[in-house]
Amino acid sequence: MGSRASSLLREEEIEEIKKETGFSHSQITRLYSRFTSLDKGENGTLGREDFQRIPELAINPLGDRIINAFFPEGEDQVNFRGFMRTLAHFRPIEDNEKNKDPTASEPLNSRINKLLFAFQLYDLDRDDKISRDELLQVLRMMVGVNISDEQLGSIADRTIQEADQNGDNSISFNEFIKVLEKVDVEQKMSIRFLH
Amino acid sequence: MEDFWAMVLAGLKVWVCLIVALLMVPAMFGFSLGISETYMKILVKILEWATLRIQTVNKAQQILKSSSFNSLVQRDDGSMEEELRGLRRSRPKPPVGGDFTLSDCFYFYRRGIEDIVEDEVTQRFSSEELVSWNLLTRTNIDFQYISLKLTMVWGLGVFIRYCILTPLRIMLASIGLTWLVIGTTAVGFLPNWRLKSWLSEWVHVMCYRICARGLSCTIHYHNKENRPRKGGICVANHTSPIDIVILCNDGCYAMVGQSHGGLMGVLQRAMARSCPHIWFERADMKDRHLVAKRLRDHVNDKTKLPILIFPEGTCINNTSVMMFKKGCFEIGGTIYPVAIKYDPQFGDAFWNSAKYNMVSYLLRMMTSWAIVCNVWYLPAMHQQEGEDAVQFANRVKSVIAHQGGLVDLSWDGGLKRAKVKDIYREEQQKKYSSMVVGSEEDRSGNSD
Numbered sequence: 001m002g003s004r005a006s007s008l009l010r011e012e013e014i015e016e017i018k019k020e021t022g023f024s025h026s027q028i029t030r031l032y033s034r035f036t037s038l039d040k041g042e043n044g045t046l047g048r049e050d051f052q053r054i055p056e057l058a059i060n061p062l063g064d065r066i067i068n069a070f071f072p073e074g075e076d077q078v079n080f081r082g083f084m085r086t087l088a089h090f091r092p093i094e095d096n097e098k099n100k101d102p103t104a105s106e107p108l109n110s111r112i113n114k115l116l117f118a119f120q121l122y123d124l125d126r127d128d129k130i131s132r133d134e135l136l137q138v139l140r141m142m143v144g145v146n147i148s149d150e151q152l153g154s155i156a157d158r159t160i161q162e163a164d165q166n167g168d169n170s171i172s173f174n175e176f177i178k179v180l181e182k183v184d185v186e187q188k189m190s191i192r193f194l195h
Numbered sequence: 196m197e198d199f200w201a202m203v204l205a206g207l208k209v210w211v212c213l214i215v216a217l218l219m220v221p222a223m224f225g226f227s228l229g230i231s232e233t234y235m236k237i238l239v240k241i242l243e244w245a246t247l248r249i250q251t252v253n254k255a256q257q258i259l260k261s262s263s264f265n266s267l268v269q270r271d272d273g274s275m276e277e278e279l280r281g282l283r284r285s286r287p288k289p290p291v292g293g294d295f296t297l298s299d300c301f302y303f304y305r306r307g308i309e310d311i312v313e314d315e316v317t318q319r320f321s322s323e324e325l326v327s328w329n330l331l332t333r334t335n336i337d338f339q340y341i342s343l344k345l346t347m348v349w350g351l352g353v354f355i356r357y358c359i360l361t362p363l364r365i366m367l368a369s370i371g372l373t374w375l376v377i378g379t380t381a382v383g384f385l386p387n388w389r390l391k392s393w394l395s396e397w398v399h400v401m402c403y404r405i406c407a408r409g410l411s412c413t414i415h416y417h418n419k420e421n422r423p424r425k426g427g428i429c430v431a432n433h434t435s436p437i438d439i440v441i442l443c444n445d446g447c448y449a450m451v452g453q454s455h456g457g458l459m460g461v462l463q464r465a466m467a468r469s470c471p472h473i474w475f476e477r478a479d480m481k482d483r484h485l486v487a488k489r490l491r492d493h494v495n496d497k498t499k500l501p502i503l504i505f506p507e508g509t510c511i512n513n514t515s516v517m518m519f520k521k522g523c524f525e526i527g528g529t530i531y532p533v534a535i536k537y538d539p540q541f542g543d544a545f546w547n548s549a550k551y552n553m554v555s556y557l558l559r560m561m562t563s564w565a566i567v568c569n570v571w572y573l574p575a576m577h578q579q580e581g582e583d584a585v586q587f588a589n590r591v592k593s594v595i596a597h598q599g600g601l602v603d604l605s606w607d608g609g610l611k612r613a614k615v616k617d618i619y620r621e622e623q624q625k626k627y628s629s630m631v632v633g634s635e636e637d638r639s640g641n642s643d
Contacts, residue, residue: 030267034312037321054317055610056310059619061627062300066307090308118300139295142303144624147293147632155293155631163297171297180298188282188301191309192269 008036009080017081021088021108027193031087035080045077046070061142065121073126089117092190112177114189119176130171132156218367218408223401231565235413235541238564241348242540245330248345267313275623278302279630293631315604319515320611322543329540331563356562364409364561371405376465378402383468392498395469396447403443410437411565416445421572423448423501423531426494428523431533432595433505434513435546436553437560438535441568448503449493453477471499487526494528501531506588507608512545513537515602519592521584530576532591534599538567549611571598 009032017028036042038050051067052058060066070078070086078086088108106113122130122138135156143152163171163179171179217230271278282298330352378398385391407414422445423429429448431438442448447470454463454474463474473493479485493499506519513536524530537544542563546556560566573594578587589605596603607613 027267031312034267037317051311052614054310054314055606055615056314056316057307058615059623060303060307060310061620061624062303063307063620066304066311087308087312090305118297118304121300121304122297138300142300142624143628143631144621146625146628151293151632155295158293159295159297176297183282183298183301185298185301188298189305191305191312193312194267194269 013081017084020081021084022091023084023088023193028084031084032080035083045079046083047077061144062121062138065138065141069117069121089114090189090191092192093186109190111185114185115177115180116173118185118189119173122171128173129168130160130176132160132169135159135171214363214366219370219405223404231408231411231413234411235565235567238541242329245328245345245348248342249328252342268309270309275302275626276630279627294633295631299627315515315602316606316610319511319517319604319608320549321512321547322545323512323514323539325539329564331542352564356564360411361558361561364411367409368406368557368561371402371409372462374405375399375402376461379465379469383465392470398469399443399447399466400445403440406440407444410440410560411563412437412441412444413565413567414441414444415569416572417569418572419445421531421574422446423533423572424529425499425501426497427501427529427531427575428490428494428526429501429503429531429533430506430519430523430591430595431503431535432513432516432599432601433507433510434535434537435510435544435556437544437566438505439503441535441570442503442533445570447500449473449500451475451490451502451504473502483522486522490523491526491528494526506592509608509611510546510548511608512547513539513601515604516592516596516599517604517606517608519588521588524578524588524591525584527578530587530591532573532576532595534571534573534595534601536569536571536599536601538569541565541567544568569599573598 009029014025014028017023018025023031035046038053039046040050040053041047048067048071051070052063057063057066070083072078072082085108091109093109093111119130120126122134124134124137136152139152139156147155160169160171163175165175165178166172273281279299279302282301283294283296330349375398378401379395382391382395382398385394429442431442439450449470449472450466451473452463452475454460454476463472466472467474471493473489475486475489490502493502502523504523506521506523507517508520511517542560542565544560544566548556551559576587576591576594578584582590593603595601607615
């Protein structure tokens with residue numbers, strides 16, 4: 001139970017998170033409640049094992065990649081701000097945000113940032129391109145033992161062939177965006193939060 | 196000085212006489228003096244008043260309480276196939292090789308993030324959150340000063356619960372348990388006449404009634420005509436050790452479990468003297484055949500009491516029913532399902548064994564307002580032709596869930612402590628693979 005959890009989150013922090021992520025006040029307190037219930041060690045941060053305790057996530061073939069997205073390079077604990085920042089990518093894009101001031105920085109849940117999030121899940125070594133090896137590894141995670149190496153290899157080859165435009169046998173972020181330009185990213189990479 | 200002690204002694208005598216007359220005698224003979232009913236009525240009125248006060252103050256201050264009762268996310272209940280088909284609509288299907296697109300992963304990412312925000316399983320292992328505060332500190336999610344009157348009522352409540360009710364309850368519980376040990380041991384010395392079993396049942400029920408008063412339990416039994424009979428197996432959803440007290444107030448059951456040492460061991464051995472229970476050594480519990488054999492022997496002997504089993508294997512927070520272990524459904528006896536639903540307004544009965552040990556749990560029970568619950572006896576069920584134990588177990592589980600208004604989950608209650616088995620992830624991978632390369636039948640159909 002949350003018990004006194006929400007009193008540990010100060011109003012100023014809630015305001016800052018609101019500005020950074022766009023979540024509403026009540027959403028932030030609810031998510032804080034969730035954060036503390038996952039934090040079994042009660043030290044204000046989540047480790048990888050805290051996420052793996054969620055059974056539905058543990059059986060997700062890409063569960064490990066999703067968990068990894070919460071942890072910045074080299075770290076293995078995430079605090080509430082980092083947690084919210086990652087979740088913010090999945091906030092739906094509201095109409096009034098589309099007409100915002102173009103000089104303001106890109107909100108975390110814009111189409112570009114959602115695509116960047118997905119790109120980083122493929123890009124295992126964070127070198128800004130998806131190599132054939134990386135694609136194979138992610139594919140292997142998704143299909144398990146059910147598809148042979150050769151077939152998986154040819155699927156990877158074909159995917160890179162379709163996306164690659166500059167002939168370097170890997171997919172850069174711009175090529176990634178081009179391939180997915182017809183996909184309704186706004187809807188497919190968003191969660192409908194209530195309240 | 197002596198006058199003072201004489202007064203104290205006299206006071207104690209009066210106190211004990213009151214306890215015996217007002218609580219123990221009705222418990223022994225099964226009638227009620229209406230004291231607890233009056234207490235409950237007053238309590239309900241006070242809680243309603245408190246809820247109203249909190250709501251009016253919240254409205255006045257325009258505090259938008261995020262209702263933790265509802266979900267945080269609205270999910271698309273589409274299957275993997277539907278979702279992936281939707282994702283792939285924007286490109287033509289490739290002729291051969293494998294149907295994969297870079298956007299396939301969106302489905303898994305979204306599901307994963309939804310599960311991080313809110314999942315069906317981990318919430319079952321902690322106490323349910325209440326819709327409105329019930330004047331107990333432990334359920335207060337957002338401490339906020341509402342009004343002086345409310346704080347005073349809360350303070351009065353604390354005083355009554357801790358200083359008046361708790362000592363009374365502790366005394367009753369100890370009397371109940373001591374009497375159980377003495378009574379069952381005494382009955383155990385009698386030879387095996389019919390009188391022995393009748394006496395044994397009476398002693399058991401009486402002691403459980405005293406224990407129930409010791410927790411201020413108010414139990415409503417429904418459909419008593421379906422009560423479990425001898426030679427059957429009674430299965431129920433599990434929320435706390437108090438479930439046993441609740442069920443045994445209205446009938447006698449044979450218990451199944453691990454034999455413990457210490458106080459529990461004394462209790463277990465005493466109970467076993469007056470009528471047969473099934474206690475296992477820790478090592479024997481792993482031997483499934485041995486367990487099944489002993490259960491089967493007990494069930495086949497029609498003079499023995501119905502066995503009480505909780506197939507979930509662990510305590511769940513009474514908002515859902517989790518996977519039933521198939522062991523007792525393979526025996527072949529008649530299954531009597533029972534649904535138990537506690538009213539969380541008066542006291543949270545769930546035992547969170549990770550957070551509280553048995554003693555602190557019992558103290559929490561004794562410092563709540565009361566334990567109120569409903570027990571539904573459901574019609575007997577048998578394993579049908581062509582139905583295996585797992586299907587039978589699921590059928591019984593859904594009947595219990597439906598009656599108790601609980602969510603029917605197939606997740607294993609053991610996930611409280613253990614990791615989920617890899618086989619479930621492999622199922623997901625297999626499902627996805629069939630969407631990439633087609634199922635076995637498609638492939639064999641297309642091969643040359």
